[in-house]
Amino acid sequence: MIDFSKELNAEQCAAATAGDGPLLVLAAAGTGKTRTLVHRVAYLIEQGVPATRILLLTFTNRAAREMTERAEKLIGADVGGIWSGTFHSICAKFLRRYGSFLGYKPSFTILDEDDQKKLMGQIIKEVVGKGVKDFVKKEFILKLISDAANREKDFKTLVEVQQSKVALDVEKVVKCGELYAARKKELGAMDFDDLLVNGLKLLRDVEGVRNELQERFLHVLVDEYQDTNSLQAQFTDILAAKHRNLMVVGDDFQCIYTWRGAQFENIMEFPNRWEGCRILKLERNYRSLAPILDVANVVMKDVSHQFEKTLRPFRTAQGLEPQLYHMWDGHAQAELILKLVEHLRGQGFCYKDIAILYRSHFTSIDIQLALTRARLPFRITSGVGVFEQLHVKDVLSFLRLLFNPHDEMSFFRLVGLLPGVGEASLRRYWVKLGRSFDPGNGMDRLSLGDLLSPKAKVGWEGMQKAFAAAPDHLAKGDDGKPIEDFVHYFYGDHLRRQFDEEDATGRLEDLAELQSQVASFQTGLKGFLEEVALMTNLDAQNRATLPADHLQLSTIHQAKGMEWPVVILPWLVDTIFPSARSVEDGNLDEERRLFYVAVTRAKDRLYLCVPRSKKTADGGMFPVEPSMFVREIPPELYNEHEVRSVTPAYERPKPYGDRWGGWGGGGSRNRPESGWRTTWRR
Numbered sequence: 001m002i003d004f005s006k007e008l009n010a011e012q013c014a015a016a017t018a019g020d021g022p023l024l025v026l027a028a029a030g031t032g033k034t035r036t037l038v039h040r041v042a043y044l045i046e047q048g049v050p051a052t053r054i055l056l057l058t059f060t061n062r063a064a065r066e067m068t069e070r071a072e073k074l075i076g077a078d079v080g081g082i083w084s085g086t087f088h089s090i091c092a093k094f095l096r097r098y099g100s101f102l103g104y105k106p107s108f109t110i111l112d113e114d115d116q117k118k119l120m121g122q123i124i125k126e127v128v129g130k131g132v133k134d135f136v137k138k139e140f141i142l143k144l145i146s147d148a149a150n151r152e153k154d155f156k157t158l159v160e161v162q163q164s165k166v167a168l169d170v171e172k173v174v175k176c177g178e179l180y181a182a183r184k185k186e187l188g189a190m191d192f193d194d195l196l197v198n199g200l201k202l203l204r205d206v207e208g209v210r211n212e213l214q215e216r217f218l219h220v221l222v223d224e225y226q227d228t229n230s231l232q233a234q235f236t237d238i239l240a241a242k243h244r245n246l247m248v249v250g251d252d253f254q255c256i257y258t259w260r261g262a263q264f265e266n267i268m269e270f271p272n273r274w275e276g277c278r279i280l281k282l283e284r285n286y287r288s289l290a291p292i293l294d295v296a297n298v299v300m301k302d303v304s305h306q307f308e309k310t311l312r313p314f315r316t317a318q319g320l321e322p323q324l325y326h327m328w329d330g331h332a333q334a335e336l337i338l339k340l341v342e343h344l345r346g347q348g349f350c351y352k353d354i355a356i357l358y359r360s361h362f363t364s365i366d367i368q369l370a371l372t373r374a375r376l377p378f379r380i381t382s383g384v385g386v387f388e389q390l391h392v393k394d395v396l397s398f399l400r401l402l403f404n405p406h407d408e409m410s411f412f413r414l415v416g417l418l419p420g421v422g423e424a425s426l427r428r429y430w431v432k433l434g435r436s437f438d439p440g441n442g443m444d445r446l447s448l449g450d451l452l453s454p455k456a457k458v459g460w461e462g463m464q465k466a467f468a469a470a471p472d473h474l475a476k477g478d479d480g481k482p483i484e485d486f487v488h489y490f491y492g493d494h495l496r497r498q499f500d501e502e503d504a505t506g507r508l509e510d511l512a513e514l515q516s517q518v519a520s521f522q523t524g525l526k527g528f529l530e531e532v533a534l535m536t537n538l539d540a541q542n543r544a545t546l547p548a549d550h551l552q553l554s555t556i557h558q559a560k561g562m563e564w565p566v567v568i569l570p571w572l573v574d575t576i577f578p579s580a581r582s583v584e585d586g587n588l589d590e591e592r593r594l595f596y597v598a599v600t601r602a603k604d605r606l607y608l609c610v611p612r613s614k615k616t617a618d619g620g621m622f623p624v625e626p627s628m629f630v631r632e633i634p635p636e637l638y639n640e641h642e643v644r645s646v647t648p649a650y651e652r653p654k655p656y657g658d659r660w661g662g663w664g665g666g667g668s669r670n671r672p673e674s675g676w677r678t679t680w681r682r
Contacts, residue, residue, distance in 0.1 A: 001046065002074060008032075008039055015280045016040045018247070022240075022274035024225075024267070025249040028309045029296070029600035030287030030563070033249050034067060037223060040247065041071045041079060044219055051081035053218040057236065058086055059227055067223075083217070087232050088192055091199025094213065095190070101206045102198055109189040116142055116191050123179045127172050134419040134455065136168050137498045141176050144500070149193035150229050150261040162500065196231045203238040214242040225250030225270070229261040237273065246274065252307050253300055256557060256594045258587075259502070268305065285311045285600075287563055289319030292606050294637050296599045299592060299629060311600075320639075322606040324630065327643040329613045329621060330363075333570055334370035336643055340607060341376065341551065344566055351377060355552040355564040357598050359577040361386070362510040364553060365517055367570060372535045377547050381554035387536055391495065391507040392514060396532065398486050399518075402470050403526055405438040415448070417494060418463070420455040439467035462489035479528075480519030480617055487511055505581070512617060519619030556598045567602035570609040573624040595629045608638070 004013050012032055015025045016039040027033035037056070045051055058064045064084040071079045083090065096106050111119065120138040128135045144162065148155040155177045159170050184190060190198060203210045220240040222228070225248035228236075240246035248270060255264045271277040285293055290313040297310055327333050341354060358364050365386050371378050386392060394417065397410035404410070412426050429451050430437075438444045445464045452460055466485040473481035487508065495504040521528040552564065571577060578591035599606060610630060613621040 002039070002042055004039060004043060008036070009284055011280065011282045011284060012036045012039070015247075015249075015282065016043050018278070018280070020243075020245050022244055022270075022277040023247040024270050024277055024279045025247065025282065026279065026307050026309060027249050027251055027282040028285065028311050029251065029254060029597070030285040030311075031282035032284075032286055033223070033251075033282060034063070034070075036282065037221060037249055038067050038070045038074065040221060041067070041082065042074045045071075045075055045078050049218055051079050052083070053216060054082045054221070055090070055217045055219070055239065056082060056084040056221045056223070057090060057232075058084070058223045061086055061089065063223060064089075087199075087235065088195045091195040091235075094199055094202055094209075095195065098202055098206065098209045099198070101209060102201060103185075104190070104198075105188055107188070109187060110195070111184070111189050111191040115189075119183060120176065120180055123176050123183065127175050127179065130420075131455075133421070134497075136173065140498065140500055141173060141180075143503075144173075145177055145180060146193050147261070149197050150231060152230055167497070196235070200231050200235050200238075203235065210238065213239060218243050219245040219247070222246070222248040223250075226252055226255040226264070226267045227257055227262045228266045230263055230266075233263065233266040244274070251309075253309065253593055253596050254560065256560065256590060256597055258590055264590075268307075279307070281307070281309055283309055283312050284314050286314045287603050288600060289313060289315055289317055289604055291319045291321045291637070292599065292602050295322055295606070295633055296596055298633055298637065299596045299599060303589065303592065305589075320605060322608060322638040324608040324610065324638045324640045325643055326610050326612060326626075326641070329611050330366040330571070330615065332643060333609050333611050334366040336609065337367060337568060337570065338370055338374055338376070340568060344605070349566055351549045351551045353565040354568065355554060355559065355562075355566070355601065356568045356570065357554055357556050357559050357601060358570055359556060359579060359594070360506070360509065361555055362506070362513040363571045363576055365513050367553070369517075369531075369535065371551065371553075377550035378553055379546060379550050381552065381558040386510070387532055389507075389510065391491075392510060394491065395483055395486060395511055395514065396529070398466070398491075399482065399525060400529060401437065401439050402467075402474070402482065403529065405436045405444075408435070411437050414463075417491075418452065418456040418459040420453050425453075439464075440471040442468070459490060459494075462493075465489045474525065477524075478519070478618065479521065479525040480515040480619060482525075483511060483515040483518060484617060515617045516615035516619070519617060520615050556594055556601075559601055560597055563601050563603055565603045566605040566607070567598070568607040568609065569598055572608055572610050572627040572630050573614070574627055575624065576614075577627050578629070592629065595627075 004017050007013075008016060009032075012035065015023070015036050018040075025033070025036065027036065041054060041056065044054055056064065056067060058067070064086065068079060068082060068084050071082075083093075085093075092110065095102075095104060095108070099106065099108060109115075117138050120142055124135055124138055124141075125132050144158050145155060147153065148158050156170070156174050159168070159173050159177075162168060163170050184194065203213065217239055220236055222236055227250070236246060236248070248267070250267050252264070252267050255262060255267065258264055271279060288296070288311075293311040293313050300306065300309075325333075325336055327336055337356065341351070344354060345351070356364075356367060358367075364380075368378075368380075368386050387396070394413065397407075397413040400407050400410040401414060408430060411430060415421055415429065416423075416426055429448065432451060433444070433447060436444075437448060445467060449457060449460055449464065463486070466482065466489045469485050470482040473479070473485075491511075492508060495507050498504070499507065518525055518528050521531075523531075554562075577595065578588055582588065582591045608630060610626045612623060614624050616622055
């Protein structure tokens with residue numbers, strides 16, 4: 001028998017050994033929710049509940065495996081019969097057994113992402129015919145289909161909403177969606193979204209199946225409940241309706257995925273949906289030192305519409321207060337990060353102990369450039385470096401042609417973006433142009449235009465405008481202007497036709513940042529392209545030989561559920577974090593939760609970086625305000641530093657005013673550390 005009172009703290013023990021009935025366990029960051037769920041499973045089995053009558057729902061197969069393996073170590077093989085897995089995998093099991101009620105054979109096929117793209121590609125060709133290249137991408141339609149399924153929305157309505165933002169043929173897109181559904185049925189196949197939709201349909205519409213499954217599962221446990229969408233919440237509510245033993249574990253403070261379908265209301269309204277629901281809180285944090293938790297608690301203090309929680313540290317070490325750095329701009333921030341890494345290494349930390357977490361991928365360009373130049377080993381969670389992204393490669397091809405008329409790869413990539421231009425056409429054009437194309441030469445542009453089909457000429461009209469204007473921009477030193485023209489005349493519309501609004505907007509933000517980098521690059525556009533070529537080669541070499549000890553770069557969304565001894569948060573300024581788009585869309589609360597998640601990834605050290613200015617598209621600078629989340633932190637909770645800038649006074653942005661002071665002022669004592677000078681303020 002397990003002595004749960006010794007294995008767990010009082011809060012965890014109360015949750016793990018709770019009696020029957022609905023239970024909401026609010027597990028704040030780093031408070032041992034997995035440990036609590038594992039012991040809950042062990043407790044139920046010790047109490048005589050057969051493992052086969054316990055259902056554990058998670059969001060990753062890895063989480064399900066980890067929990068069952070840990071439970072098995074606690075109580076042995078008795079746990080072997082437990083039903084555990086993701087919502088999708090559990091629905092798949094149900095549908096293998098009972099799918100015949102919905103017209104599916106037990107051997108139905110589950111389409112993976114590649115299968116879906118292949119099927120949709122075939123359908124688009126059938127619906128559109130020869131105009132496939134000019135039609136919206138298959139990924140665009142598949143995402144709309146997925147959104148409609150997970151949000152329980154009408155597909156045609158979502159398509160019509162998109163039409164108000166980007167030109168598309170509603171009738172043909174809807175036809176593609178209808179054929180996709182019909183073909184899946186003909187093939188006896190389901191995609192991942194169908195598993196949820198049909199799993200819920202089984203419970204809703206087939207009374208015999210619903211009664212059998214409700215009787216089977218005496219206890220239903222759900223992990224990361226704050227991330228559930230409408231389908232998943234309904235699924236668990238129906239399954240647990242008979243015995244009412246539904247235990248959900250989550251943290252409303254960490255609900256950061258509403259943009260992909262998670263419903264904040266699911267966890268907030270759970271006690272109202274389940275009469276007699278008890279609420280237990282896990283607040284003792286085993287991850288972070290007290291100074292970091294003090295900041296996390298302040299971030300969420302007095303937020304409306306929340307379950308109030310206060311993180312309490314288990315670790316008793318004093319710890320270093322979070323360090324807040326002001327610096328001139330993104331370049332100075334990147335240099336500071338290099339110095340911080342060097343400093344931390346000198347204090348005994350490994351590269352792998354350090355994570356650099358950012359709000360948006362495009363804000364990491366300066367940092368990736370600096371790390372690559374310094375040849376420091378790093379890995380990006382997404383696996384894609386800034387210059388490996390398809391839209392960045394497209395723009396780089398445009399820029400490279402300005403300097404190298406013989407760049408066949410760039411010519412193929414760029415002209416291949418035009419409507420109706422395929423591989424055979426590209427080869428024919430290249431040969432007829434004499435295997436050379438100088439976009440700054442009017443005759444070359446005219447020659448290429450004459451070769452193009454009428455359909456391709458429509459796109460070429462915008463592209464050639466950008467090419468025609470580029471030489472004059474470069475002669476004046478406006479090195480970022482060609483990118484602006486390319487996006488304005490051609491590529492912006494191209495992205496909006498290929499991707500949904502959110503994806504296209506994110507890519508355009510990347511390109512705006514790329515433009516500002518080019519505009520302010522000391523050796524001009526040509527020097528920038530040479531640097532990128534060198535860095536791309538170094539990146540490829542580094543990936544092939546990346547040591548186990550390396551820095552981690554990640555968006556905060558991708559970092560959820562992870563932890564590091566040291567976390568560095570760059571670009572803590574308004575319009576970036578919180579993002580301007582989120583503020584405009586009324587999603588400030590979710591931005592706050594995202595900041596809370598970022599802070600609570602840190603175990604021992606937390607570094608907050610606040611640049612005072614940001615580059616503009618023309619290479620200039622404009623002042624930015626410290627993030628509202630930073631401004632809300634009481635000064636006594638952090639050490640404040642100003643990194644001395646070598647930027648001339650006439651180039652500096654205006655000071656912020658009272659609390660934040662003017663540039664370079666307010667310091668009480670100076671001292672060098674690890675090769676850079678800062679001013680310390682308390």
